[in-house]
Amino acid sequence: MHDIRAIRENPDAFDRDLERRGLAPLSAALIALDEARKGAVSAAQGNQERRNALAKEIGVAKKVKDEARAAELMAEVARLKAAEPELKKAQDDADRALSEKLAAIPNRPKADVPEGADEHGNVLYRSHASARERLGEGREHFELGEAMGLMDFEAAARMSGSRFVVLKGQLARLERALGQFMLDLHTQEHGYLEVVPPVLVRDAAMFGTAQLPKFREDQFGINIGNKDLVDELAAERGMDLIRESIEKYSIQNSELYNAALNEPRSSKFVEFLVKFGIFTDALLNSGAKEILSEESIEKRRAEIQQRSGFWLIPTAEVPLTNLVRESILREEELPLRFTALTPCFRAEAGAAGRDTRGMLRQHQFNKVELVSITTPEESANEHERMLTCAEAVLKKLDLPYRVMTLCTGDMGFASQKTYDIEVWVPGQRTYREISSCSVCGDFQARRMNARYRGKDGKPAYVHTLNGSGVAVGRALIAVMENYQNPDGSVTIPSALHPYMGGLNRIEGPR
Structure with a gap:
């Protein structure tokens, strides 16, 4: 959510930032809505102030026994009281009109975010080559999984439709191992607090992290x-x-x-x-x-x-970030760092025809999420730290990857700046996103009314950050494709051996 006062103070800067996002200028329309809101507030306050003044005048008139004057004043009070509901409605409508307009505008990009219309404008930030020889090509994960008899899309489709999968046996165990490995890494080495949050949330939580109202069609509602x-x-x-x-x-x-x-x-x-x-x-x-x-x-x-009125969470970012909603934290408590392994649910409304084979784009998937709550002064450093924590997962799994800085036309609605980690997938002979790490500034905090009290004693909005640490299903894909063997088996990365009971290869049932 944007601060209308900041927009009024520097409308040209606001419009320039929107232009970088590919949007037309909006400051004039927003200021006009704010003027209408102020007018409605002033009218309601004027009505109440006049009634208060009349109450005193009525008291004086009655004291001097001027019944005619008292009756005249009381009639005016009645007229003012009758007008109150309409004035209140006008004020509520004006508040709602401004809030709805502000809520529909994406976050302002940071100055160092590259400009571009879509993913073609993203810029390489850094890359990492694995210690192993990188496979230039290979079989796709679903070919490997189905050949082993451990990945069943048909059974999933019979009970749930497309974009679901049933994992069995050692592949199911490998997915579980990946999630546990990531949680242990982030809690034991990176200082994140593990949380088990609800996966059903109310409208207010989804609004707070900006999934609602703009992205309603991408969510699964439960009623x-x-x-x-x-x-x-x-x-x-x-x-x-x-x-x-x-x-x-x-x-x-x-x-x-x-x-x-x-x-x-x-x-x-x-x-x-x-x-x-x-x-x-x-x-x-x-x-x-x-x-x-x-x-x-x-x-x-x-x-x-x-x-x-519940929603299935599209990411644990929603409940983890909302842990601080409607609160005022102490500055010495910050930063707060949370992590969770949860199922995530996405309708993929805008993904018709994309990635229809395999596990790359599912309605239900598991993901380890990272969320940080910090001060404005530390949010940029926290962003780099979060990226490093997510990268550590792929380094320990010895997977080749690259980090891209997303351009203004490709980053998310709530983001000020986003890094995408893209892992190499030999089956497609390309890089695919496995993590996004975003700093949101105070954009989400304003929607949640999440603040902290600084050294000056005044409440200020926190800054929020979120990132995947990482998507478990996509990590499974990356491991299967990068560690595949000519005979169709999959070697298990050494970092996962303790989680697999010593098993070092998956070959499917015999």
Whole structure:
């Protein structure tokens, strides 16, 4: 989130930064929205101040027994009071309009970020060659895994659809070993605190790290109910149900469902709608009040609210960064460094047709995340440190990689500056991203209201950083392809031997 005061103080600099991001100037429109907000606030405050003044005048009029004057003043108070809801609405609307506009604008790039429209504008920062001879080409990971009988995409597709995989046997163990190895490295050698966070979060957490509202279509939402069934019931029964709050559900037809369709005004129908969260004022007006008591209605409403409105995390960046939301830290506590190994879930809405074979782009994958919370003065140094920690994973696995500084047109929405680590994959004869390390400045902190108290005693926003340390599935791909043997077996890197029970090669079941 951007600071409107900073935009007002230097609108030209703000517009220049947006231009580097490929956006048109927005400062004038934002300042106009802020003026409208200030006007609405002033009007509401003026109304309240006039009412306060009139209250005193009424007291004086009554004291001198001037009933006519008192009545006149009281009539004006009534008019002011009647206008209050509209003034409050105007203020809320103006606040919302400015906040929504600010929330939709990406972070301002740092001055040293290279300019470019897309990935072709990224710049090599440094590279690392493995001690082993680099394979120029080879079989892809899914060819190796399927030949071993340890990687099953068909079974995954039968139960979950495309972009899922079932790992078995020693490949499953190798993936688990990679995650444990990374956690041990970051906690024991790099000083990160291991956290086991929730993988279901509310809207506010997703907004805080800027996954919402802009990237809603890339996320998996979890609710109780089914939009398709709501639409069907609404069409067949003529009910004006509220659809916005019922997104991305999953229900199978059931005995209760069929009973509900056959008896549209029965307790079964209401039970079905309540069970799956399709419970709105429109529904109440359509007949539920005749079946359920007011107490029961409110209780079920509360239950549904408690169970709905979750998101599956696309990365542990979300819960780890939100650990400091709505808090004021002490400067001496900083930096805070967190790490977690979690499943991650991404809809990949914009990736149709890309990386459809194999494990490179999955709806569900495991990743070790790194998050740092620090002061503005130390965030640049922390960024370099985080990059070094992520690189250490690949160095210990002896994998060839390179580090790219992302250009303005390729870095993420919340980022001020991003380094991508790209690992060599012989099967594709190219480098593929395995980690992104970003510094976000106070962009996320403003959205989360995360602050610290400096030496001057005044609260200021923290700076947040996040990076992959690293993506476990992609590390598995890199190990399989870089350590493959002519006979189709895969040699296990020595760093993973302690996690594999001494096993040094995967050949598949015999």
